[in-house]
Amino acid sequence: MVEAAPQTSHDTELLHAIARGDESALAALYDRYHSILLGLLLRILHSRVEAEDVLQEVFLQIWQRAANFDEARGRAFTWMVTLARSRAIDRLRALQSRQRADDTALRDAPDPVGDASDDAYHAEQREIVRAALAQIPEEQRRALLLAYFEGLTQSEIAARLGQPLGTVKTRMRSGLGKLRDLLGEKMGRGAGLNF
Amino acid sequence: MKHEEYKEMLALDALDALDVGDDERRALDAHLATCADCRAEHSALRDAAAALAYAAPAPQAASPQLRARILAAVTSSSQDAHQRGGNGASSRDGAAEATHASNVSSPDEFEQRRASREVRVSRSILRFGSLAASVALVALLVSLALLWQRNNRLQSELARLSATVNQTQQELALTRADRELLAQPAAHSAALTGTKMAERAHARLTFDAETGRAMLTAADLPPAPSGKAYQLWFIAAGKPPMPGSVFQPDPRGRAEMRETIPPEGRTAAVFAVTLEPAGGVSAPTGEIYLKSSAS
Numbered sequence: 001m002v003e004a005a006p007q008t009s010h011d012t013e014l015l016h017a018i019a020r021g022d023e024s025a026l027a028a029l030y031d032r033y034h035s036i037l038l039g040l041l042l043r044i045l046h047s048r049v050e051a052e053d054v055l056q057e058v059f060l061q062i063w064q065r066a067a068n069f070d071e072a073r074g075r076a077f078t079w080m081v082t083l084a085r086s087r088a089i090d091r092l093r094a095l096q097s098r099q100r101a102d103d104t105a106l107r108d109a110p111d112p113v114g115d116a117s118d119d120a121y122h123a124e125q126r127e128i129v130r131a132a133l134a135q136i137p138e139e140q141r142r143a144l145l146l147a148y149f150e151g152l153t154q155s156e157i158a159a160r161l162g163q164p165l166g167t168v169k170t171r172m173r174s175g176l177g178k179l180r181d182l183l184g185e186k187m188g189r190g191a192g193l194n195f
Numbered sequence: 196m197k198h199e200e201y202k203e204m205l206a207l208d209a210l211d212a213l214d215v216g217d218d219e220r221r222a223l224d225a226h227l228a229t230c231a232d233c234r235a236e237h238s239a240l241r242d243a244a245a246a247l248a249y250a251a252p253a254p255q256a257a258s259p260q261l262r263a264r265i266l267a268a269v270t271s272s273s274q275d276a277h278q279r280g281g282n283g284a285s286s287r288d289g290a291a292e293a294t295h296a297s298n299v300s301s302p303d304e305f306e307q308r309r310a311s312r313e314v315r316v317s318r319s320i321l322r323f324g325s326l327a328a329s330v331a332l333v334a335l336l337v338s339l340a341l342l343w344q345r346n347n348r349l350q351s352e353l354a355r356l357s358a359t360v361n362q363t364q365q366e367l368a369l370t371r372a373d374r375e376l377l378a379q380p381a382a383h384s385a386a387l388t389g390t391k392m393a394e395r396a397h398a399r400l401t402f403d404a405e406t407g408r409a410m411l412t413a414a415d416l417p418p419a420p421s422g423k424a425y426q427l428w429f430i431a432a433g434k435p436p437m438p439g440s441v442f443q444p445d446p447r448g449r450a451e452m453r454e455t456i457p458p459e460g461r462t463a464a465v466f467a468v469t470l471e472p473a474g475g476v477s478a479p480t481g482e483i484y485l486k487s488s489a490s
Binding site: 019021023026027030031034035036037038039040042043044051052055056059060063064066067073074075077078081082084085086089122123125126128129130132133144145147148149151152153154155156157169172173176177179180183184 | 210240244245256257262265269272
Protein backbone atom coordinates (compact mmCIF):
# COMPACT_ATOMS: atom_id res chain seq x y z
CA MET A 1 0.00 0.00 0.00
CA VAL A 2 1.23 3.41 -0.96
CA GLU A 3 1.89 5.82 1.88
CA ALA A 4 -1.30 7.70 2.71
CA ALA A 5 0.00 11.12 3.55
CA PRO A 6 2.07 11.83 0.41
CA GLN A 7 -0.78 10.73 -1.86
CA THR A 8 -3.33 12.94 -0.11
CA SER A 9 -1.11 15.97 0.13
CA HIS A 10 -0.07 15.47 -3.46
CA ASP A 11 -3.70 15.65 -4.64
CA THR A 12 -4.35 18.72 -2.53
CA GLU A 13 -1.26 20.43 -3.88
CA LEU A 14 -2.30 19.59 -7.43
CA LEU A 15 -5.70 21.20 -6.87
CA HIS A 16 -4.11 24.30 -5.38
CA ALA A 17 -1.76 24.54 -8.36
CA ILE A 18 -4.70 24.10 -10.73
CA ALA A 19 -6.50 26.90 -8.90
CA ARG A 20 -3.53 29.11 -9.76
CA GLY A 21 -3.94 28.21 -13.44
CA ASP A 22 -1.11 25.66 -13.60
CA GLU A 23 -1.81 23.59 -16.70
CA SER A 24 0.83 20.98 -15.96
CA ALA A 25 -0.88 20.31 -12.62
CA LEU A 26 -4.12 19.69 -14.48
CA ALA A 27 -2.34 17.29 -16.82
CA ALA A 28 -0.85 15.47 -13.81
CA LEU A 29 -4.27 15.20 -12.19
CA TYR A 30 -5.71 13.88 -15.44
CA ASP A 31 -2.99 11.25 -15.72
CA ARG A 32 -3.60 10.16 -12.15
CA TYR A 33 -7.40 10.05 -12.09
CA HIS A 34 -8.88 9.97 -15.58
CA SER A 35 -9.06 6.19 -15.52
CA ILE A 36 -10.98 5.86 -12.26
CA LEU A 37 -13.25 8.76 -13.22
CA LEU A 38 -13.90 7.37 -16.69
CA GLY A 39 -14.75 3.98 -15.13
CA LEU A 40 -17.26 5.69 -12.85
CA LEU A 41 -18.80 7.66 -15.72
CA LEU A 42 -19.05 4.54 -17.88
CA ARG A 43 -20.69 2.60 -15.08
CA ILE A 44 -23.31 5.34 -14.72
CA LEU A 45 -23.83 6.21 -18.37
CA HIS A 46 -23.15 2.90 -20.18
CA SER A 47 -21.89 4.85 -23.17
CA ARG A 48 -18.28 5.55 -24.04
CA VAL A 49 -19.22 8.63 -26.04
CA GLU A 50 -21.27 10.15 -23.25
CA ALA A 51 -18.71 9.17 -20.62
CA GLU A 52 -15.83 10.81 -22.48
CA ASP A 53 -17.93 13.90 -23.04
CA VAL A 54 -18.79 14.15 -19.35
CA LEU A 55 -15.15 13.48 -18.47
CA GLN A 56 -14.28 16.64 -20.35
CA GLU A 57 -16.98 18.54 -18.44
CA VAL A 58 -15.57 17.21 -15.19
CA PHE A 59 -12.04 18.37 -15.92
CA LEU A 60 -13.39 21.68 -17.12
CA GLN A 61 -15.17 22.08 -13.81
CA ILE A 62 -12.09 21.03 -11.85
CA TRP A 63 -10.13 23.63 -13.80
CA GLN A 64 -12.66 26.34 -13.10
CA ARG A 65 -13.56 25.50 -9.53
CA ALA A 66 -10.35 24.17 -8.04
CA ALA A 67 -10.13 27.32 -5.90
CA ASN A 68 -13.34 26.25 -4.16
CA PHE A 69 -11.73 23.05 -2.92
CA ASP A 70 -10.91 23.28 0.77
CA GLU A 71 -8.91 20.39 2.21
CA ALA A 72 -10.30 21.22 5.66
CA ARG A 73 -13.71 20.09 4.44
CA GLY A 74 -12.80 16.82 2.79
CA ARG A 75 -10.42 14.89 0.64
CA ALA A 76 -9.44 15.94 -2.84
CA PHE A 77 -10.42 12.51 -4.13
CA THR A 78 -13.87 12.79 -2.58
CA TRP A 79 -14.28 16.27 -4.03
CA MET A 80 -13.38 15.14 -7.54
CA VAL A 81 -15.39 11.93 -7.48
CA THR A 82 -18.43 13.68 -6.04
CA LEU A 83 -18.19 16.26 -8.78
CA ALA A 84 -17.84 13.61 -11.48
CA ARG A 85 -20.73 11.52 -10.17
CA SER A 86 -22.93 14.58 -9.97
CA ARG A 87 -22.19 15.54 -13.59
CA ALA A 88 -22.79 11.97 -14.72
CA ILE A 89 -26.12 11.69 -12.90
CA ASP A 90 -27.21 14.99 -14.45
CA ARG A 91 -26.31 13.64 -17.87
CA LEU A 92 -28.03 10.33 -17.12
CA ARG A 93 -31.28 12.13 -16.23
CA ALA A 94 -31.07 14.19 -19.38
CA LEU A 95 -30.48 11.10 -21.50
CA GLN A 96 -33.31 9.24 -19.80
CA SER A 97 -35.78 12.01 -20.44
CA ARG A 98 -34.64 12.23 -24.04
CA GLN A 99 -34.88 8.47 -24.31
CA ARG A 100 -38.46 8.58 -23.07
CA ALA A 101 -39.20 11.34 -25.53
CA ASP A 102 -37.64 9.49 -28.45
CA ASP A 103 -38.76 6.07 -27.29
CA THR A 104 -35.51 4.69 -28.64
CA ALA A 105 -32.65 2.92 -27.03
CA LEU A 106 -29.75 5.24 -26.48
CA ARG A 107 -27.13 3.09 -24.93
CA ASP A 108 -24.05 2.15 -26.82
CA ALA A 109 -22.81 -1.36 -26.80
CA PRO A 110 -21.50 -2.02 -23.31
CA ASP A 111 -17.92 -0.92 -22.95
CA PRO A 112 -15.58 -3.89 -22.85
CA VAL A 113 -14.14 -4.24 -19.40
CA GLY A 114 -10.43 -4.49 -18.93
CA ASP A 115 -7.95 -3.54 -16.28
CA ALA A 116 -5.45 -2.31 -18.82
CA SER A 117 -5.70 1.31 -17.76
CA ASP A 118 -5.38 0.75 -14.02
CA ASP A 119 -2.02 1.46 -12.54
CA ALA A 120 -0.86 -0.47 -9.50
CA TYR A 121 -2.22 2.11 -7.08
CA HIS A 122 -5.72 2.18 -8.52
CA ALA A 123 -5.78 -1.60 -8.95
CA GLU A 124 -5.06 -1.94 -5.26
CA GLN A 125 -7.71 0.56 -4.25
CA ARG A 126 -10.18 -1.19 -6.49
CA GLU A 127 -9.41 -4.50 -4.86
CA ILE A 128 -9.88 -3.06 -1.36
CA VAL A 129 -13.29 -1.59 -2.24
CA ARG A 130 -14.46 -4.79 -3.97
CA ALA A 131 -13.42 -6.86 -1.02
CA ALA A 132 -15.22 -4.52 1.37
CA LEU A 133 -18.40 -4.55 -0.70
CA ALA A 134 -18.33 -8.33 -0.78
CA GLN A 135 -18.65 -8.34 3.01
CA ILE A 136 -21.77 -6.20 3.00
CA PRO A 137 -25.16 -7.99 2.93
CA GLU A 138 -26.59 -8.25 -0.56
CA GLU A 139 -29.72 -6.12 0.03
CA GLN A 140 -27.67 -3.32 1.58
CA ARG A 141 -25.12 -3.44 -1.22
CA ARG A 142 -27.89 -3.33 -3.79
CA ALA A 143 -29.42 -0.20 -2.24
CA LEU A 144 -26.01 1.51 -2.11
CA LEU A 145 -25.23 0.76 -5.74
CA LEU A 146 -28.69 1.88 -6.90
CA ALA A 147 -28.20 5.20 -5.15
CA TYR A 148 -24.66 5.69 -6.30
CA PHE A 149 -24.70 4.51 -9.90
CA GLU A 150 -28.33 5.01 -10.87
CA GLY A 151 -28.69 8.31 -9.03
CA LEU A 152 -31.90 7.18 -7.36
CA THR A 153 -33.20 8.85 -4.22
CA GLN A 154 -34.32 6.94 -1.15
CA SER A 155 -37.98 6.98 -2.28
CA GLU A 156 -37.10 5.91 -5.80
CA ILE A 157 -35.05 3.01 -4.46
CA ALA A 158 -37.95 1.97 -2.22
CA ALA A 159 -40.25 2.00 -5.24
CA ARG A 160 -37.73 0.11 -7.39
CA LEU A 161 -37.19 -2.58 -4.76
CA GLY A 162 -40.81 -2.69 -3.64
CA GLN A 163 -39.70 -2.16 -0.04
CA PRO A 164 -40.95 0.26 2.61
CA LEU A 165 -39.04 3.54 2.67
CA GLY A 166 -37.97 2.98 6.28
CA THR A 167 -36.43 -0.36 5.39
CA VAL A 168 -34.55 1.10 2.48
CA LYS A 169 -33.20 3.98 4.55
CA THR A 170 -31.99 1.56 7.21
CA ARG A 171 -30.28 -0.61 4.62
CA MET A 172 -28.51 2.35 3.07
CA ARG A 173 -27.39 3.70 6.44
CA SER A 174 -26.16 0.30 7.56
CA GLY A 175 -24.51 -0.45 4.25
CA LEU A 176 -22.59 2.80 3.98
CA GLY A 177 -21.67 2.71 7.66
CA LYS A 178 -20.29 -0.77 7.21
CA LEU A 179 -18.38 0.22 4.10
CA ARG A 180 -16.80 3.10 5.98
CA ASP A 181 -15.77 0.80 8.82
CA LEU A 182 -14.41 -1.86 6.46
CA LEU A 183 -12.37 0.61 4.45
CA GLY A 184 -11.06 2.15 7.65
CA GLU A 185 -10.14 -1.26 9.10
CA LYS A 186 -8.43 -2.22 5.91
CA MET A 187 -6.24 0.80 6.19
CA GLY A 188 -5.52 -0.15 9.77
CA ARG A 189 -4.74 3.47 10.62
CA GLY A 190 -8.19 4.78 11.46
CA ALA A 191 -7.63 7.39 8.80
CA GLY A 192 -9.81 5.90 6.09
CA LEU A 193 -8.74 5.33 2.50
CA ASN A 194 -5.67 7.12 1.36
CA PHE A 195 -7.25 8.78 -1.62
CA MET B 196 -35.10 18.36 14.66
CA LYS B 197 -32.88 16.60 17.12
CA HIS B 198 -29.26 15.59 16.74
CA GLU B 199 -30.25 11.91 16.25
CA GLU B 200 -32.57 12.78 13.41
CA TYR B 201 -29.85 14.72 11.63
CA LYS B 202 -27.44 11.91 12.26
CA GLU B 203 -29.81 9.53 10.48
CA MET B 204 -29.78 11.79 7.43
CA LEU B 205 -25.99 11.79 7.07
CA ALA B 206 -25.51 8.53 5.17
CA LEU B 207 -28.38 9.28 2.81
CA ASP B 208 -27.03 12.74 2.17
CA ALA B 209 -23.55 11.33 1.54
CA LEU B 210 -25.15 9.09 -1.10
CA ASP B 211 -27.04 12.09 -2.51
CA ALA B 212 -30.20 10.06 -1.98
CA LEU B 213 -32.15 12.36 0.34
CA ASP B 214 -35.34 13.54 -1.21
CA VAL B 215 -36.06 16.33 1.19
CA GLY B 216 -36.89 19.94 0.49
CA ASP B 217 -34.47 22.82 0.50
CA ASP B 218 -35.56 23.85 3.99
CA GLU B 219 -34.62 20.49 5.50
CA ARG B 220 -31.35 20.47 3.66
CA ARG B 221 -30.53 23.93 4.92
CA ALA B 222 -31.43 22.76 8.40
CA LEU B 223 -29.06 19.82 8.00
CA ASP B 224 -26.29 22.11 6.79
CA ALA B 225 -26.92 24.41 9.72
CA HIS B 226 -26.70 21.48 12.13
CA LEU B 227 -23.47 20.32 10.54
CA ALA B 228 -22.04 23.78 11.01
CA THR B 229 -22.52 23.51 14.77
CA CYS B 230 -22.04 19.76 15.42
CA ALA B 231 -18.45 18.54 15.13
CA ASP B 232 -19.56 14.94 15.76
CA CYS B 233 -21.94 14.92 12.80
CA ARG B 234 -19.44 16.81 10.67
CA ALA B 235 -16.76 14.16 11.19
CA GLU B 236 -19.20 11.34 10.50
CA HIS B 237 -20.57 13.07 7.41
CA SER B 238 -17.07 13.55 6.06
CA ALA B 239 -16.16 9.90 6.65
CA LEU B 240 -19.40 8.71 5.02
CA ARG B 241 -18.76 10.93 2.02
CA ASP B 242 -15.30 9.42 1.66
CA ALA B 243 -16.84 5.95 1.83
CA ALA B 244 -19.44 6.86 -0.79
CA ALA B 245 -16.72 8.28 -3.06
CA ALA B 246 -14.85 5.00 -2.71
CA LEU B 247 -17.79 3.35 -4.50
CA ALA B 248 -16.28 4.80 -7.67
CA TYR B 249 -13.83 1.91 -7.41
CA ALA B 250 -16.73 -0.52 -7.54
CA ALA B 251 -17.14 0.39 -11.21
CA PRO B 252 -15.25 -1.86 -13.61
CA ALA B 253 -11.96 -0.42 -14.80
CA PRO B 254 -12.42 1.00 -18.29
CA GLN B 255 -10.34 0.20 -21.32
CA ALA B 256 -7.48 2.61 -21.58
CA ALA B 257 -8.47 6.07 -22.74
CA SER B 258 -6.74 7.19 -25.91
CA PRO B 259 -3.95 9.78 -25.92
CA GLN B 260 -6.20 11.73 -28.31
CA LEU B 261 -8.85 12.01 -25.61
CA ARG B 262 -6.24 13.31 -23.20
CA ALA B 263 -4.99 15.87 -25.70
CA ARG B 264 -8.53 16.92 -26.60
CA ILE B 265 -9.67 17.35 -23.02
CA LEU B 266 -6.58 19.17 -21.81
CA ALA B 267 -6.64 21.48 -24.82
CA ALA B 268 -10.35 22.22 -24.43
CA VAL B 269 -10.11 22.78 -20.71
CA THR B 270 -7.00 24.92 -20.54
CA SER B 271 -8.18 27.07 -23.44
CA SER B 272 -11.18 28.05 -21.33
CA SER B 273 -10.54 30.76 -18.84
CA GLN B 274 -10.84 30.11 -15.16
CA ASP B 275 -13.53 32.21 -13.51
CA ALA B 276 -11.80 35.32 -12.28
CA HIS B 277 -13.50 35.18 -8.90
CA GLN B 278 -12.51 31.54 -8.44
CA ARG B 279 -8.86 32.40 -8.79
CA GLY B 280 -6.25 33.27 -6.24
CA GLY B 281 -7.33 31.35 -3.13
CA ASN B 282 -9.75 33.56 -1.20
CA GLY B 283 -10.46 35.84 -4.11
CA ALA B 284 -14.12 34.89 -3.95
CA SER B 285 -16.83 37.20 -5.15
CA SER B 286 -18.58 39.28 -2.52
CA ARG B 287 -21.66 37.06 -2.60
CA ASP B 288 -19.65 33.88 -2.22
CA GLY B 289 -17.50 35.59 0.33
CA ALA B 290 -20.50 36.47 2.47
CA ALA B 291 -21.82 32.93 2.20
CA GLU B 292 -18.42 31.50 3.10
CA ALA B 293 -18.29 33.69 6.18
CA THR B 294 -21.75 32.62 7.31
CA HIS B 295 -21.01 28.93 6.96
CA ALA B 296 -17.34 29.12 7.70
CA SER B 297 -17.23 25.90 9.67
CA ASN B 298 -19.68 24.03 7.49
CA VAL B 299 -18.60 20.72 6.05
CA SER B 300 -20.60 21.13 2.85
CA SER B 301 -19.55 24.40 1.31
CA PRO B 302 -22.39 26.70 0.29
CA ASP B 303 -21.07 26.39 -3.21
CA GLU B 304 -21.59 22.67 -3.02
CA PHE B 305 -25.05 23.10 -1.60
CA GLU B 306 -26.02 25.41 -4.42
CA GLN B 307 -24.58 22.96 -6.88
CA ARG B 308 -26.55 20.06 -5.49
CA ARG B 309 -29.75 22.01 -5.45
CA ALA B 310 -29.06 23.31 -8.94
CA SER B 311 -28.34 19.76 -9.98
CA ARG B 312 -31.76 18.59 -8.85
CA GLU B 313 -33.37 21.49 -10.61
CA VAL B 314 -31.38 20.70 -13.69
CA ARG B 315 -32.63 17.12 -13.66
CA VAL B 316 -36.17 18.44 -13.97
CA SER B 317 -35.46 21.18 -16.44
CA ARG B 318 -33.10 19.19 -18.67
CA SER B 319 -35.98 17.48 -20.45
CA ILE B 320 -37.61 20.82 -21.01
CA LEU B 321 -34.30 22.09 -22.33
CA ARG B 322 -34.02 19.15 -24.69
CA PHE B 323 -37.36 20.02 -26.23
CA GLY B 324 -36.36 23.64 -26.01
CA SER B 325 -33.21 23.03 -27.97
CA LEU B 326 -35.14 21.04 -30.57
CA ALA B 327 -37.56 23.94 -30.87
CA ALA B 328 -34.61 26.29 -31.10
CA SER B 329 -33.11 24.23 -33.94
CA VAL B 330 -36.41 24.29 -35.81
CA ALA B 331 -36.68 28.02 -35.19
CA LEU B 332 -33.11 28.52 -36.43
CA VAL B 333 -33.81 26.68 -39.68
CA ALA B 334 -37.00 28.66 -40.13
CA LEU B 335 -35.08 31.84 -39.47
CA LEU B 336 -32.41 30.96 -42.03
CA VAL B 337 -35.03 30.14 -44.66
CA SER B 338 -36.82 33.42 -43.97
CA LEU B 339 -33.51 35.24 -44.19
CA ALA B 340 -32.78 33.68 -47.58
CA LEU B 341 -36.25 34.61 -48.79
CA LEU B 342 -35.91 38.11 -47.41
CA TRP B 343 -32.52 38.44 -49.05
CA GLN B 344 -33.98 37.43 -52.43
CA ARG B 345 -36.88 39.75 -51.93
CA ASN B 346 -34.57 42.52 -50.91
CA ASN B 347 -32.59 42.05 -54.12
CA ARG B 348 -35.78 42.16 -56.17
CA LEU B 349 -36.96 45.24 -54.37
CA GLN B 350 -33.61 46.93 -54.82
CA SER B 351 -33.60 46.43 -58.57
CA GLU B 352 -37.22 47.53 -58.67
CA LEU B 353 -36.25 50.57 -56.63
CA ALA B 354 -33.37 51.35 -58.99
CA ARG B 355 -35.72 51.09 -61.94
CA LEU B 356 -38.27 53.33 -60.26
CA SER B 357 -35.58 55.84 -59.30
CA ALA B 358 -34.51 56.04 -62.92
CA THR B 359 -38.13 56.55 -63.93
CA VAL B 360 -38.56 59.22 -61.30
CA ASN B 361 -35.41 60.98 -62.47
CA GLN B 362 -36.60 60.91 -66.03
CA THR B 363 -40.03 62.11 -64.99
CA GLN B 364 -38.51 64.90 -62.97
CA GLN B 365 -36.37 65.97 -65.90
CA GLU B 366 -39.41 65.90 -68.15
CA LEU B 367 -41.41 67.80 -65.59
CA ALA B 368 -38.68 70.42 -65.34
CA LEU B 369 -38.73 70.82 -69.09
CA THR B 370 -42.49 71.02 -69.11
CA ARG B 371 -42.34 73.71 -66.44
CA ALA B 372 -39.74 75.58 -68.46
CA ASP B 373 -41.92 75.24 -71.53
CA ARG B 374 -44.94 76.49 -69.64
CA GLU B 375 -43.01 79.40 -68.22
CA LEU B 376 -41.78 80.22 -71.64
CA LEU B 377 -45.21 79.98 -73.20
CA ALA B 378 -46.93 81.82 -70.36
CA GLN B 379 -44.45 84.67 -70.39
CA PRO B 380 -46.21 87.87 -71.50
CA ALA B 381 -43.06 89.02 -73.27
CA ALA B 382 -42.66 85.78 -75.24
CA HIS B 383 -42.28 86.18 -78.93
CA SER B 384 -44.13 83.88 -81.21
CA ALA B 385 -43.93 83.23 -84.91
CA ALA B 386 -46.22 81.04 -86.96
CA LEU B 387 -44.62 78.93 -89.69
CA THR B 388 -46.66 77.58 -92.55
CA GLY B 389 -45.98 74.74 -94.95
CA THR B 390 -44.49 75.45 -98.31
CA LYS B 391 -45.38 73.54 -101.45
CA MET B 392 -43.18 70.72 -100.14
CA ALA B 393 -45.61 70.13 -97.30
CA GLU B 394 -48.67 72.20 -97.75
CA ARG B 395 -50.52 70.89 -94.73
CA ALA B 396 -47.58 71.35 -92.35
CA HIS B 397 -47.61 74.15 -89.82
CA ALA B 398 -45.51 75.12 -86.82
CA ARG B 399 -45.06 77.74 -84.13
CA LEU B 400 -41.82 79.01 -82.69
CA THR B 401 -42.08 80.64 -79.28
CA PHE B 402 -39.05 82.30 -77.76
CA ASP B 403 -37.80 84.57 -75.04
CA ALA B 404 -35.89 87.41 -76.67
CA GLU B 405 -33.90 87.97 -73.47
CA THR B 406 -32.49 84.46 -73.02
CA GLY B 407 -33.01 82.96 -76.46
CA ARG B 408 -34.87 80.00 -75.00
CA ALA B 409 -37.22 78.76 -77.65
CA MET B 410 -39.59 75.96 -78.48
CA LEU B 411 -40.70 74.83 -81.87
CA THR B 412 -43.87 72.78 -82.19
CA ALA B 413 -44.71 71.42 -85.57
CA ALA B 414 -47.50 69.27 -87.00
CA ASP B 415 -48.24 67.38 -90.21
CA LEU B 416 -44.66 67.25 -91.35
CA PRO B 417 -43.89 64.39 -93.73
CA PRO B 418 -41.43 61.91 -92.26
CA ALA B 419 -37.82 62.74 -93.00
CA PRO B 420 -36.25 60.29 -95.47
CA SER B 421 -33.50 58.09 -94.16
CA GLY B 422 -30.31 60.04 -93.45
CA LYS B 423 -32.17 63.32 -93.46
CA ALA B 424 -33.55 65.59 -90.74
CA TYR B 425 -35.30 68.89 -90.55
CA GLN B 426 -33.23 71.88 -89.53
CA LEU B 427 -34.33 75.25 -88.19
CA TRP B 428 -32.89 78.49 -89.58
CA PHE B 429 -32.87 82.07 -88.40
CA ILE B 430 -32.76 84.57 -91.22
CA ALA B 431 -31.99 88.24 -90.65
CA ALA B 432 -32.14 90.76 -93.41
CA GLY B 433 -28.90 91.08 -95.29
CA LYS B 434 -27.22 88.18 -93.51
CA PRO B 435 -26.73 84.51 -94.34
CA PRO B 436 -29.20 82.18 -92.56
CA MET B 437 -28.03 81.17 -89.12
CA PRO B 438 -28.29 77.42 -88.43
CA GLY B 439 -30.48 76.09 -85.61
CA SER B 440 -30.92 72.55 -84.38
CA VAL B 441 -32.09 69.52 -86.31
CA PHE B 442 -35.13 67.48 -85.41
CA GLN B 443 -37.24 64.54 -86.50
CA PRO B 444 -41.01 64.46 -86.45
CA ASP B 445 -42.78 61.51 -84.82
CA PRO B 446 -44.68 59.03 -87.03
CA ARG B 447 -47.76 61.24 -86.82
CA GLY B 448 -45.78 64.17 -88.24
CA ARG B 449 -45.55 66.01 -84.94
CA ALA B 450 -42.34 67.53 -83.59
CA GLU B 451 -41.45 69.41 -80.50
CA MET B 452 -37.97 70.86 -80.21
CA ARG B 453 -36.30 73.01 -77.63
CA GLU B 454 -33.78 75.44 -78.87
CA THR B 455 -31.61 78.24 -77.71
CA ILE B 456 -31.52 80.98 -80.31
CA PRO B 457 -28.18 82.82 -80.60
CA PRO B 458 -28.44 86.57 -79.88
CA GLU B 459 -28.21 87.55 -83.54
CA GLY B 460 -31.00 85.13 -84.38
CA ARG B 461 -33.46 86.61 -81.92
CA THR B 462 -33.99 89.60 -84.12
CA ALA B 463 -34.43 87.47 -87.23
CA ALA B 464 -37.15 88.48 -89.61
CA VAL B 465 -37.83 85.03 -90.86
CA PHE B 466 -37.68 81.51 -89.41
CA ALA B 467 -37.52 78.55 -91.73
CA VAL B 468 -37.23 74.78 -91.66
CA THR B 469 -35.40 72.86 -94.39
CA LEU B 470 -34.71 69.20 -95.02
CA GLU B 471 -31.00 68.58 -94.57
CA PRO B 472 -28.51 65.76 -93.94
CA ALA B 473 -29.29 64.24 -90.53
CA GLY B 474 -26.24 65.80 -88.86
CA GLY B 475 -27.23 69.31 -89.83
CA VAL B 476 -25.38 71.79 -92.00
CA SER B 477 -24.02 75.31 -91.54
CA ALA B 478 -25.72 76.71 -94.60
CA PRO B 479 -29.04 75.53 -96.00
CA THR B 480 -28.82 73.09 -98.93
CA GLY B 481 -32.28 71.48 -99.05
CA GLU B 482 -35.83 72.44 -99.76
CA ILE B 483 -37.71 74.78 -97.42
CA TYR B 484 -40.64 72.95 -95.76
CA LEU B 485 -41.77 75.54 -93.22
CA LYS B 486 -41.39 79.27 -93.24
CA SER B 487 -42.63 82.22 -91.22
CA SER B 488 -43.98 85.22 -92.97
CA ALA B 489 -41.69 88.18 -92.59
CA SER B 490 -42.65 90.15 -89.53
